[in-house]
Amino acid sequence: AQSVAQPEDQVNVAEGNPLTVKCTYSVSGNPYLFWYVQYPNRGLQFLLKYITGDNLVKGSYGFEAEFNKSQTSFHLKKPSALVSDSALYFCAVRDTISGGYNKLIFGAGTRLAVHP
Amino acid sequence: EAQVTQNPRYLITVTGKKLTVTCSQNMNHEYMSWYRQDPGLGLRQIYYSMNVEVTDKGDVPEGYKVSRKEKRNFPLILESPSPNQTSLYFCASRDFSSYEQYFGPGTRLTVT
Numbered sequence: 001a002q003s004v005a006q007p008e009d010q011v012n013v014a015e016g017n018p019l020t021v022k023c024t025y026s027v028s029g030n031p032y033l034f035w036y037v038q039y040p041n042r043g044l045q046f047l048l049k050y051i052t053g054d055n056l057v058k059g060s061y062g063f064e065a066e067f068n069k070s071q072t073s074f075h076l077k078k079p080s081a082l083v084s085d086s087a088l089y090f091c092a093v094r095d096t097i098s099g100g101y102n103k104l105i106f107g108a109g110t111r112l113a114v115h116p
Numbered sequence: 117e118a119q120v121t122q123n124p125r126y127l128i129t130v131t132g133k134k135l136t137v138t139c140s141q142n143m144n145h146e147y148m149s150w151y152r153q154d155p156g157l158g159l160r161q162i163y164y165s166m167n168v169e170v171t172d173k174g175d176v177p178e179g180y181k182v183s184r185k186e187k188r189n190f191p192l193i194l195e196s197p198s199p200n201q202t203s204l205y206f207c208a209s210r211d212f213s214s215y216e217q218y219f220g221p222g223t224r225l226t227v228t
Contacts, residue, residue, distance in 0.1 A: 004158075032215060043120070043206055043219030044159075051215070090158060094215065102147075102215055103174070106158040 004107035021076040023091030032094035033074040120220035139207030146212040148190040152203040
């Protein structure tokens with residue numbers, strides 16, 4: 001079955017430190033991978049995507065993600081965390097089996113808390 | 117400004133009282149969808165639409181209806197809401213050939 005796993009419910013990091021939010025996936029065929037962020041009382045916002053090409057993808061707000069095919073992972077990273085990065089982060093993968101053209105399968109989300 | 121709007125943002129209702137949550141986008145997107153967000157479950161797709169008068173079930177369609185009479189609007193209808201439909205609902209849209217979805221601000225529904 002196709003799925004996305006975000007193994008950590010919450011990640012705590014001090015401001016200025018590097019952060020990593022983990023994501024692993026299971027999908028048939030080539031994975032199309034995405035990260036979205038949800039700030040309090042807001043809808044999800046697109047951060048970045050991997051379709052093909054360079055395994056290191058750069059996105060909005062200084063975030064980047066590394067695609068690792070052998071480990072089926074797509075971890076979100078940032079070299080220096082800001083308090084304003086505190087939010088709920090969702091990893092998603094394109095569904096390649098069901099209908100719903102380009103439907104996304106979302107992980108359960110990881111809450112990032114950046115402390116001053 | 118490109119946006120997806122939803123109304124109402126908050127709704128408390130009682131079991132069995134029909135309700136509609138509206139969704140509208142101003143980006144001329146073909147594809148629209150509804151999700152519900154529950155703790156520990158992430159977002160699950162309820163229904164989607166690939167264009168006017170073309171709708172299909174997502175992963176959790178039971179208890180919901182949708183319609184797409186105009187390209188910009190995609191209302192979600194709960195004919196007889198039940199407490200297990202208490203959730204946070206998001207509408208999203210995208211260009212048909214794109215992967216980047218634009219989400220509305222969410223509607224928090226409580227059914228008592």
